[in-house]
Amino acid sequence: MSVAFNEQGTMLCALNGGQVNGVHCYGVDQKNGLQALNGTLRSLGLNQTTPASGPAGSTSHIIFSEDGKQLIASIKGTPPQPGFLAVWDVNEDNTLSPDFKQIAPGKDAGVGFDIFDMSGGAQNSSKSSVVPIEGQGATCWSSFSNKTGNFYLTDIKTSTxxxxxxxxxLKGTIVKQYPQANNSATIDNDIVTIGGNDFLIVLAAGASTIDVLSLEAPGQAQNIQTLDIAGPAKSAGLIINPNNLQGMTAFVNN
Incomplete structure (x- = not known):
């Protein structure tokens, strides 16, 4: 479902869905590729099937904490039950703690976005909160811009x-909303920095396009480009089903 490197690029961890769900980590060898690390195969124990069912109750995303001492996986809730974060400690020998600690939001997360306070480690905090987004349908993806200091969230149902x-x-507020094309189903997004400028790259699966927004300053995002995927794919003899379009990561060749 998701993979993450540590900051040094020496360790890669994969989050798996389906009936055998959990995480497994690998050492990165420049010559021999990925090598499975002992003591990193950890189960989540979710009631899942193969192929994975969902989105409700499925695995979502995985990241390392900024200091590299924790591995964090997000798990979707099954309404009315909210989802949670599963947090493993990363030991000095790159093994993971045998069991994960579970951190849950304060209430049903299907109303907007969650804020988790991790300053005290893997534990629930009174500063953690859920912030509503009025009229939201399914707000599921976010990216952070270092230039504006803000997060950018996409909603697949409202295309916003x-x-x-x-x-x-840790008080969250909505700065501004930017409606995209009707029924374009904005899903995964990423932010890329080029020449000191930040750009939000959004996969609009319903329209089979990629939208690009320039992040000039807080509250001043502007749509500057829409890249068609379906047309070039058709010319190459490929058939694209919008329901199968997913995933967005931007790479910059320096």
């Missing part, structure tokens, strides 16, 4: 980009 600020006290 929502800009969010989280202050030093």
């Amino acid at each position: 980009v929502t800009e969010v600020n989280v202050d030093d006290n």
Whole structure:
């Protein structure tokens, strides 16, 4: 479902869905490729099937904490039950703690976005919260812009980009919303920095396009480009089903 490198690029962890769900990590060898690491195969114990069912109750995303000492996986909820974060400690020998710690949001997360306070480690905090987005349908993806200091969330049902600020006290507020083309189904997104400027790259699966927004300043995102996927694919003899379009990661060749 998702993979993540540590900051040094020496360790890669994969989050798996389906009946045998959990995480497994690998050492990165420049010559021999990925080598499975002992003590990193850990189960989530979710009630899942193969192929995986969902989206409700399925695995979602995996990241390392900024200091590399924790591995964090997000798990979707099954309404009315909210999802949670599964957190493993990463030991000095690159093994993972035998069991994960579970961190849950304060209430049903299907109303907007979650803010988790991780300053005290893997534990629930009174500063963690859920912030509603009025009229949202399925807000599921987010990226952070270092230039604006804000997060950008996409909603597949309303085809809307929502800009969010989280202050030093972890209070979340909505800065501005940017409606995209009707029924374009904005899903995965990423932010890329080129020449000191940040750009939000959004997969609009319903329209089989990629939308690009320039992030000039807080509250000033502007659509600057729409890249058609279906046309070039058809010319190459490929048939694209919008329901199968998923995933967005931007790479910059320096």
